[in-house]
Every structure is written in structure tokens, then in C-alpha cells.
Amino acid sequence: MRLNQWIVNPNLMLMLEINQLEKRYKKQIVLSNLSHQFEQGVTVITGKSGVGKTTLLRLCASAEKPSSGQILWFGKAINKSLKKYRLVLGYAPQQIDFPEDLSALDFMCHIGAFKNLSYSDCYNQTQQLLEKLDLIKDIHKPIQAYSGGMRRRLGLAQAFLGQPECLIIDEPSAELDPFNAEIVHNLIFEKAKNATVLMTTHLSDSLKNYQYRTLHLGNDLSNNSTDFSAPLLESEKR
């Protein structure tokens, strides 16, 4: 009950918030003084390669810790309630080390077990997700027989397991043909009706039929500066 209250609060639109976020690897500053509030719906993070899009997603997905600053979920720092945050998180990184010998169903059940889902729940959700992503006929095939596009969709499908409230997706349409890219985008935007979705893309043209917000990361980073060096150039609602 307490968990549910924490997860779903329909009165609050500001779900995920980053506050004075900084990430540095040794001496290299990747993100500096970045603050933003992500509302319910889709926010597309754009910017040139190397500007820190994936790093920002990894930080929001709790895959890495920020060097300084905070990430808040419904006003609470995620590092203080990590387990609860991860219960509502769906994360699809760009690169996944797939266990090639497993079938798609086994892979999904493996991830489902990590999300504390029962086998039957996981099985039902997998059926529905793979149906939507046009992978249902290959559900029992080993992943090694999957093409690049099929792997991408499978990697995406696992993020939707367990009805996540916060969905973080790195380049969902990479390696996908226009037809499959549209299927994936439909799924993401349908989910965004009751979740906060953060995604990166280089191909924002393919999203012209959807409503979303944009967070554009600039690339005028200065390694020696601790100032606001990753400015928010554009934040607009389309």
C-alpha cells in the first residue's frame, strides 16, 4: 500500500527531476550543472554524439552514480530509495549482452525474475509485448538466430515488463526499418499516457506524428569549467 502511494500519485505531474547533475570520468566532464524536470509523457533527448545523452540516461536509470547533484523521483532522491525506484523502472540500453543460447521467452522470463514477476505474469506479458512488436512467431527461437532489428525490439520489450512508471530508452529506433520503428514508437507513446518516458534519438524526423517534449543537450562543454556547461538550449512542448 505504501509502495503504491509512492509509485502513483496522479496529482503530481513532475515525476523525474534532475538537479545540478554533474558526471565526470577522471578529468573529463561529461555533464555539468544540468537541471531539468521530466513530466509524464515522452521527453526526447537530442544532441550531437558524445554530448552525454547516454550518460544522462544511465544516470537516470541508476546504472551509474552522478559525481554530484541529485536525481529525484516524485521528490525523493533515487539513491535513497533505490529498490523502490527500480521496481517502477524500465530500462532499455543501446547495447545488451544477450544470452544468445536462450529463447526470447526465456530471456524475458529471466528479466521478469529480476523484476520480481511471477512466471505466469511474465509469460502473459511477454506474449502481449512480443505480439505487439511482431516477434511472437519467433518467441521460442534462440536469440542467436535473431537479426539486429529483432534484437533491438526484444531489448525494448524487456523494458516494458512489469508495467514500469518510468521508462528510459536509448535509441529505440536504431537498426529498425521504418515499419518496425513505427511499431516501436506506437508502443512507447501508448505507454507514455501513464508513464514518464525518456528516450534519445538521432532521428527526430521519424517522430513528427507524435507529441513529445525535447531536451536538447548542447556540446559547448569546457573541461576546466565548473559553470553551467551543458546548457538546455531548447525545451519545448510540441
Add this chain to the structure above:
Amino acid sequence: MFESILTFYRIQLKRHLRNKLLWCIALTTPIVAKYLVPTHNDGYTIVAVNNAYPILSSSVIGMELGVLSALLLSPLFYIYLRVSRIKISPWQIEDVSPLFRSKQTLGHWLADTSIAFLLISTLALAGVILSFFRLPLEQINPLHTFLTCLLIALPAFSFIAALRLIFSARPWLRKALGDVFFFIFWIIGIGMGANLAATPASMSLDIFGYAAPIVMSTNQPITSFVVGSSPNAIDSIIQLEPLNAVKSSAYQVSRVMLLLYAGILAMLSGLVYATKKHTTTKHKSYSLILFGNIIQPLHRMLVKVITLLSSFCPPLLSNLKQFVLSPSTTLLLAVLAILGAFLPFRGLVGPAIWLVAMFPLCYAISLWEKPGWIQFADTLPQSRKNQFVWQCVSASTLMIVLCIPAFVRCIVLGEYIFLPDFIFICLFLPFIIMSLGRLTHSAAAPRLVLIIVWYFYFNL
């Protein structure tokens, strides 16, 4: 709670059963069993007590198979767990999951133990079949063979499965150090069993569980027992009854306790698990404090020289450059090579060069054998076979360069007796490393096999 453990168990078991490497091991075990249970006419014995050949019975067959598999086949089981593709998991997603990691490690340990049970049962079954050829029909008791073999070997294999999980949990144990620690554990485990008398207290320390079944199997005072090939022990015979130990509650409790420790270790590996993505800032700064101003410039100069020479023989020198990636290892190798001019080769410089050079060579072959790289390498104008030859030639060249001072010393002193050592270290060792790395697509198998062989060479 149990549902997720069961899911991990089920999926891991499925992955094991789909693994061709496991099937290869399972299919070769009956052949191995034939040689692990020699007849009196074979001219050698695998287990000798008081320098005598044990008279075969169902339980003796079970004991021989159990002891041998616990001691000698367990490193093979470790290599299988360490190199096969069952270790690949989508860690990028797992790392951000809310799951209590111990559930996963416990599920995996149960699956690994089940597989060990199947392998040992296959071996025991082969023992039963062998007993039909080697024993009178009325003396055959399959239950004794199974019970003895399983009770000795299964807890040892299970403990090794847990150890592998611990070695996969921490970043610094996932690489060479984990294999070195396993080797140390293996040697100490064998030593502890041999040196402790078979008392209830020591039984729990005998991880491989081989001492008690041998020591307790006869009422005669035991002056010596040998595990491994012993051709001199066929002149006399001895009656053994390993069931004395197998049926004793002290031994049974010690084996069950070992299974329990293994389970706890598996759970612990979940608790101490650290993500694969980690920064190396601390390591870098540490190495800089130690060597920064001395080694780095020398190392840069060496790499520059090799790069300049690359135009003469690109494949050879580009491979060589990869062997000397680590400045500290390169410096250590250079020091050992120079010491070769002053110190004896066998027992000192030779084993030292072998031990130190083995790690960069194994690491390099593991880099070349990554799946993505193999696919790319297949498309290069030079075939993979040619690339392999160049890798072997480059590794041999490195070893020859390192051994030159020692070789000159031996020639000057007329110590021609060490020539086979040079040939082995300079030619065969690089070939073994590259071949094992190529076969298993990893560094773990050549590393562990060669540490074990190195240990025998060091003790020559």
C-alpha cells in the same frame, strides 16, 4: 522468493543442457572412466595404498572415479563454468533491477550443482558398466559405485560452482586473479586432504573428500597413499573397503556441511556482487604513484620502437605491441630476461618468465577471440588461420627475446641439458596458449591449465 530462484534455476539449467561443451564433457566421461579404473594387467594404478594396487570392487571403482574426478576433473568443471557461454548475461539490465542478487546466484548454483550431479552420475554409470567387465557378477553392486562416487565428488564440484560465482561477483576476480586464486585453492585443498589424518574434525577441511575414503578403507596402518598414475605399485595388492568411510556418519556430515557451505558461499556472492561497469581511476592513480615517472616513458619508447619497426613485418609487430600493453608487466619481463644472464634457468628464471608472460599472452588471445571481433576478423584479407599463425609466431618471438640472455648463459656454461626447456617455453608454450584460447574463446582455460602445468614444471 522461491519462485524467482526457481526461474533462475530453470533457465540456467536449460542453458547448461543446450551447451555443446557440456555434452562433449559428458560424452567423454565414459572414455575417461575406462582409464580411471585400470585393471591389474594395465601396468599402472590410479589409487595406490601402501604402494599396492587396490583389489577392485564396486565401491573401490566408485572411490577411484570419485577421487579422481574430485581432484583432477574439478579444474575442468571450473573451466567449463568460467568459459562457456552460460556466463553471458544481460548485465546492463540486471544491474538496474530491484532483485536481491542472491536469489539469482542461488538459482545458478543449484543449476550448476545439478549439472555436476549429472556429470558425476554419468561417470558412476560408466563405472557400473565397467564393473560388468572387471568384476564377477555376484560382486557387482551399482548402488555402492554410485554412492561412493557421488558422496566424494559432488560436494567438491558444488563448492567449485559456488567459488566460480564468487569469482564472477567482484571485478578484480573476474579476470586472471580469479584463476590464480582457484589454482591456489585447488593446491591447498589437495594438500590439506593429504596432510590431515582422517578425523571427523579434519574431514570438513578436506574439500575434495578423498582422504577419508582411502584412509578409512583398511585396518592396516597406512604408510603412504598415491593418487595419480603409479606404475610401481602393481607388484602387491591390497584389499580396500571405501564403504567404511562412506557409511560413517562423520564423513557423511562433513560432505553435507560442505554442500551447505557452498550454498552459503553462493548466497554471499550475490551480496558482494559489484557491477561490471566500474571506473579504474583508483587503479590508474595507484600505478602512476608506483611507476609513473620511471616506467611510462620507457614503455612509451618501447611501443614507439615497435611501431617504427611495424613497416618491416606488420602482423608480427602489431601482435607484439599487444603483448606489451601493460607497462608494469613489460618491465617485469625485461628484468626477468636480464636476470636470465646471471641466474639458473630451470627452477628460477624459466618458470618466472613462463608465469609472468602467460598473463599478457592469455589476455591478448581473449581479446582476439571476442565474438564481435571474430566476425570482423573473418572478413579481413588475411584468413583467421593465418592470423592464428602470426599470433603464435609473435608469441614465440616474445618468448625467444626474453630467453636470449638465459640461452647465452647456458651455452657459455655448457648446460645443454636445459635445451628442451628453452624449446618448450619458446615454441610449445605460446602455441598451447594460443590454441587453448582459440578453442575456448577465452583467457581462463589457457591460464588455469598452464598454471597447473607450470606448478609441475616448477617442482621438477
